[in-house]
Amino acid sequence: RAINKVLFFPSEVTCVEHFFSPLSTHSCLCPLPHGVETSFSRLLHYILSASSSLNVCVFSFSEVNLSRALLLLHSRGITIRVLTDRDYSAINGTQIGVLRKAGICVRCDRTSVHMHHKFAVVDERLLITGSLNWTQTAVQRNKENILITEDPELVQPFVKEFQRLWLNNNPT
Amino acid sequence: RAINKVLFFPSEVTCVEHFFSPLSTHSCLCPLPHGVETSFSRLLHYILSASSSLNVCVFSFSEVNLSRALLLLHSRGITIRVLTDRDYSAINGTQIGVLRKAGICVRCDRTSVHMHHKFAVVDERLLITGSLNWTQTAVQRNKENILITEDPELVQPFVKEFQRLWLNNNPT
């Protein structure tokens, strides 16, 4: 059955260490609630479900656990491409430098207009899109939405638009 | 066949007077291109397709033609509710005052966090959602997306979330 769902934010703040260190699932000593499913843990789950590629197109990217998810996928050999807005790639707390340093391919939209998208495509099959920037404020405080779908009528236009924007922002 | 499509922006700037004065369709003398379908004209088309209700939940609302569309629907007796962010309801060029003055029901999220949604639900049946704020910059300059769907699995959560946010922001 095809995935087709909506997540609303803000998300309750819970421990997500089990996504990154499977061994510690039952032994984490941090003060956050454990074993609770939230909008954010579902978002992480879908991103970490990538088995071949992940294309991310987000205006701002500073949320640390989303960055850790990309680093984990990168270490598993998943092909990751990140397209972001130039103006926001330089702000405080951005994860763009961390991703680049790890060898993940990042391009910045250098035009004077905003690259205002907030979407990702997993394995060219699953679309994650909505109002949510990849920041802690968006996840933990704002009223936001994300739609997650495998419907090809919705996914394919985003696959093509990502490819178009990626080629348009070739730095060479 | 259910509507299920994606629109990308920026949209070409073309004349949209025919939506508001049907008589002038072939006689408009303005300098903009006429008779051209664009992402923005499709967005207007779907908003103006409302026959009973329109619920709008947008962070910022300053685009004049979207405001005119709501005024036209209001004059036809469509029940309109607009929920927006307090911080942005006071900025330059906002249409919130115009809508209120015309008798359209508007509520502002007064919390310190952002009401960052950008969605609308037409007749509790058609969802319009994405990265696009209802501003001229978003429509004419930024790289943005909007998804338009009648899929109940996607529409119904937004119908419920609107109702929840609307009741939470009751000014009385």
Ligand SMILES: [Zn+2]
């Ligand atoms: Zn923990």
Ligand SMILES: [Zn+2]
């Ligand atoms: Zn004209």
